[in-house]
Amino acid sequence: MISRQTFLRAVVLGWGGERKVWALLERRTMMNGVEKTNGEDLATEEQLITPWTVSVASGYTLLRDPRHNKGLAFTEYERDAHYLRGLLPPALMTQELQEKKLMHNLRQYEVPLQRYMAMMDLQERNERLFYKLLIDNVEELLPVVYTPTVGEACQKYGSIFRRPQGLYISLKEKGKILEVLKNWPERNIQVIVVTDGERILGLGDLGCQGMGIPVGKLSLYTALGGLRPSACLPVTIDVGTNNEKLLNDEFYIGLRQRRATGQEYAELLEEFMTAVKKNYGEKVLVQFEDFANHNAFDLLEKYSPTHLVFNDDIQGTASVVLAGLLAALKLVGGALADHKFLFLGAGEAGTGIAELIALELSKQTKAPLEETRKKIWLVDSKGLIVSSRKESLQHFKKPWAHDHEPVKGLLDAVKAIKPTVLIGSSGVGKTFTKEVVEAMASINEKPLILALSNPTSQSECTAEEAYTWSKGRAIFASGSPFDPVEYNSEVFVPGQANNAYIFPGFGLGLIMSGAIRVHDDMLLAASEALAAQVKQENFDKGLIYPPFSNIRNISANIAAKVAAKAYELGLASRLPRPKDLVKHAESCMYSPVYRSYR
Numbered sequence: 202m203i204s205r206q207t208f209l210r211a212v213v214l215g216w217g218g219e220r221k222v223w224a225l226l227e228r229r230t231m232m233n234g235v236e237k238t239n240g241e242d243l244a245t246e247e248q249l250i251t252p253w254t255v256s257v258a259s260g261y262t263l264l265r266d267p268r269h270n271k272g273l274a275f276t277e278y279e280r281d282a283h284y285l286r287g288l289l290p291p292a293l294m295t296q297e298l299q300e301k302k303l304m305h306n307l308r309q310y311e312v313p314l315q316r317y318m319a320m321m322d323l324q325e326r327n328e329r330l331f332y333k334l335l336i337d338n339v340e341e342l343l344p345v346v347y348t349p350t351v352g353e354a355c356q357k358y359g360s361i362f363r364r365p366q367g368l369y370i371s372l373k374e375k376g377k378i379l380e381v382l383k384n385w386p387e388r389n390i391q392v393i394v395v396t397d398g399e400r401i402l403g404l405g406d407l408g409c410q411g412m413g414i415p416v417g418k419l420s421l422y423t424a425l426g427g428l429r430p431s432a433c434l435p436v437t438i439d440v441g442t443n444n445e446k447l448l449n450d451e452f453y454i455g456l457r458q459r460r461a462t463g464q465e466y467a468e469l470l471e472e473f474m475t476a477v478k479k480n481y482g483e484k485v486l487v488q489f490e491d492f493a494n495h496n497a498f499d500l501l502e503k504y505s506p507t508h509l510v511f512n513d514d515i516q517g518t519a520s521v522v523l524a525g526l527l528a529a530l531k532l533v534g535g536a537l538a539d540h541k542f543l544f545l546g547a548g549e550a551g552t553g554i555a556e557l558i559a560l561e562l563s564k565q566t567k568a569p570l571e572e573t574r575k576k577i578w579l580v581d582s583k584g585l586i587v588s589s590r591k592e593s594l595q596h597f598k599k600p601w602a603h604d605h606e607p608v609k610g611l612l613d614a615v616k617a618i619k620p621t622v623l624i625g626s627s628g629v630g631k632t633f634t635k636e637v638v639e640a641m642a643s644i645n646e647k648p649l650i651l652a653l654s655n656p657t658s659q660s661e662c663t664a665e666e667a668y669t670w671s672k673g674r675a676i677f678a679s680g681s682p683f684d685p686v687e688y689n690s691e692v693f694v695p696g697q698a699n700n701a702y703i704f705p706g707f708g709l710g711l712i713m714s715g716a717i718r719v720h721d722d723m724l725l726a727a728s729e730a731l732a733a734q735v736k737q738e739n740f741d742k743g744l745i746y747p748p749f750s751n752i753r754n755i756s757a758n759i760a761a762k763v764a765a766k767a768y769e770l771g772l773a774s775r776l777p778r779p780k781d782l783v784k785h786a787e788s789c790m791y792s793p794v795y796r797s798y799r
């Protein structure tokens with residue numbers, strides 16, 4: 202007999218957790234036959250029941266374990282060896298045929314949210330098939346599991362909620378966060394994406410329903426960057442929401458209270474960050490995602506010296522945009538220092554990108570940062586950021602308060618600053634008007650226009666607007682994808698300027714080198730690596746980013762450069778340094794191909 206403790210441990214760890222324990226369970230079954238452990242069938246509705254069950258006499262549990270389920274791809278041998286006979290119809294299907302069937306089914310749905318839900322169901326049912334499908338059809342499925350559809354999914358998360366996919370840490374868990382982390386079935390966590398749901402894409406405060414974002418980002422960590430799914434942990438910190446609609450929504454899944462702020466907020470975050478390090482060690486990567494800027498900058502500053510932390514909205518976005526700009530020089534000409542940049546939006550994305558451009562300019566020209574920043578101008582909701590506003594500005598805007606007379610709107614700012622590059626990071630759709638795009642086109646032969654805000658509804662302009670209003674002269678990329686546009690019998694292919702190009706490879710580079718801290722030079726290295734992946738055939742179509750279809754290879758190259766930087770800076774702990782870092786990155790990547798079972 203095995204002890205109850207070992208038995209429960211096996212139940213909690215699941216089929217793949219401990220093969221030895223599973224074998225013990227199987228032996229026990231043979232000795233004792235099927236045994237109901239929780240008596241659920243016999244209990245009345247009022248009676249308490251144990252909330253887990255295990256069926257040790259058959260492969261039923263295996264079929265319901267998403268990490269190991271293969272559906273009709275179980276071989277005849279496996280069906281015998283794992284008690285699956287009768288639980289599956291007789292047909293055998295390869296993983297490729299399963300993929301074909303699923304893509305056919307997904308394409309039948311006309312509503313994007315239905316596709317999202319079908320993908321989430323698949324992830325819960327058969328993890329390897331989910332990732333194989335996502336990797337093999339990345340361009341078609343990225344908009345389903347990520348922006349724009351994930352935005353709608355978060356807005357409706359309460360209504361479509363079926364099974365929890367990450368860890369929810371609310372104010373109720375204060376004082377117990379370490380225990381909560383231990384409730385998660387996996388021990389060997391390498392990357393955590395955490396949000397508090399206050400700035401979900403450009404959709405605002407979605408409270409606890411922001412969970413869709415860490416879940417989506419981590420599925421990209423695996424699909425695009427090759428991190429093992431079991432090493433990824435999505436977390437939502439729930440301190441309430443100020444979204445009245447959600448507070449009054451009977452299906453809302455979060456704490457029904459207004460947001461905690463100040464000390465109460467800081468203490469919960471501190472407990473979380475301490476527990477994470479204690480439970481998973483020094484080298485777990487914590488990616489902050491979609492926090493509002495009044496917390497995001499402070500959290501990054503506070504935890505950068507002590508933890509391996511990365512803010513995707515500030516740093517990942519900066520790295521992807523800088524990559525696009527470096528690549529775009531091949532199309533628009535000149536050096537980076539010959540350009541002038543104007544942003545609409547001076548928050549996390551805007552000032553994060555601005556700072557990385559200034560840093561790169563400073564490295565290239567040897568000019569001090571204070572000088573290179575002067576090439577960059579930002580407009581916020583009150584107008585151009587100028588020195589007369591300095592006193593009242595949030596700290597992250599102050600470095601951008603240059604001498605200039607006040608300017609109210611974006612159009613006047615374009616006319617006054619005469620930028621070569623216009624970047625939208627405002628979260629407000631339709632703000633690059635016809636007049637703004639025309640003004641950019643009147644100043645520049647090839648205006649570079651990036652509409653970064655997500656999802657599509659918040660994009661500063663559409664691809665069609667950018668090409669039409671600039672009479673086909675704009676180089677355009679956007680945060681959420683747009684279809685190719687035909688203008689004057691020519692086809693224009695818009696690129697996707699999204700941090701999804703960077704964070705999966707960036708994270709892989711940190712993890713494979715055992716990096717203990719993130720350094721700005723790693724962001725610059727990632728930008729250069731991404732820019733180097735843009736081929737002539739991409740430039741010929743007006744693209745400044747490579748296609749996502751090659752993303753695993755791109756991520757391996759980014760990871761290699763990031764890891765190389767970590768070794769160079771003495772921040773890597775995994776020694777000795779592998780000779781060929783690209784090959785090493787590739788060899789570290791998770792493959793979703795089915796495994797054969799003994």
Ligand SMILES: NC(=O)C1=CN([C@@H]2O[C@H](COP(=O)(O)OP(=O)(O)OC[C@H]3O[C@@H](n4cnc5c(N)ncnc54)[C@H](OP(=O)(O)O)[C@@H]3O)[C@@H](O)[C@H]2O)C=CC1
Nearest residue numbers: 402403546547548549550581582627628654655680699700
């Ligand atoms: N493509 C990508 O990879 C990424 C895209 N994003 C997108 O960027 C957007 C902004 O994100 P983030 O920077 O984190 O958000 P923040 O809230 O930090 O910043 C938003 C900024 O936009 C300004 N703003 C808001 N409304 C207007 C307006 N009508 N006119 C001018 N400025 C305005 C705000 O001004 P004020 O300060 O005065 O309030 C603020 O400076 C989101 O839509 C997000 O989805 C973000 C990260 C990555």
Ligand SMILES: CC(=O)C(=O)O
Nearest residue numbers: 402491514655699700
């Ligand atoms: C892409 C992303 O991180 C955002 O829109 O917030």
Ligand SMILES: [Mg+2]
Nearest residue numbers: 490491513514
């Ligand atoms: Mg984000």
